[in-house]
Amino acid sequence: MRRSSRCGCDRATYHRQVESALGIEPTLVVDDGADLTAAVHEQHPELLPAVVGGTEITSTGVVRMRSTAAEAALRYPALPTNDALTEHLFDNRYGTGQHTVDGILRATTVLLAGAPWWWPATAGAGAASRPGPAARAPTSWSPRWIRCGRWTPSSTACGCCRCTAPPPKRTWS
Structure with a gap:
């Protein structure tokens, strides 16, 4: 597969x-921001007969x-x-959590290995904050959870969150 773009331009x-x-001349448009979709429809309508479908990942x-x-x-x-x-379930939980912990480590140059005194915390409401960054920290750190009063274990569409990641042992309101 040929790559035709670079980041940060x-x-x-x-x-x-x-x-x-x-x-x-794509047959499938895998898009991030609907720019390719707009370009196909507005500037290159001759490509439309060959396109069988597309996806979009961003809100x-x-x-x-x-x-x-x-x-x-x-x-x-x-x-x-x-x-x-x-x-x-996966992008918000694991992607956001991992990138937050990684960003903090890179920005602060803190070495967390062998530092059980460091207690990560997650605050906020919404899909990206539960369980969020604290879930990506090693379990020996006993992550603390700070939740919005509106959050309930059944606030997901089908309760799959409970299956994918069990609720923490400690919960502070």
Whole structure:
């Protein structure tokens, strides 16, 4: 597979990269922000007959795609992966948690190995904060949980969160 883009570029370079990605005449549009989808529909409608479908991963991109679909202008089926329960279970929980701990370690240059006195804490409400960053810390650190009063174990769509990661032993309100 040929890569046609780089991270951290200016706007003009970004648009050249979008054009380069469409240069392969895709049959499946895997999008992040709905920019490829918009480019296919607005600038390259000749590619539409070959496209069998697409996906969108970001909230903003899903809004853009739904807006296009509401205008009856979306010309191929699109799957909003951002709305999938598994995305919330895994991306928000493990992705956010791991990146938060990693970001703190890199920003502070703290060595946590052999430091059981350090107690990670998670605060907030929403899918990304439960169980969140404290869950990525080693269990020997006994993570503390600070939860919003509105959070309940049944606040997920089907209770899968309880199966995937059991609630912590200690809970502070």
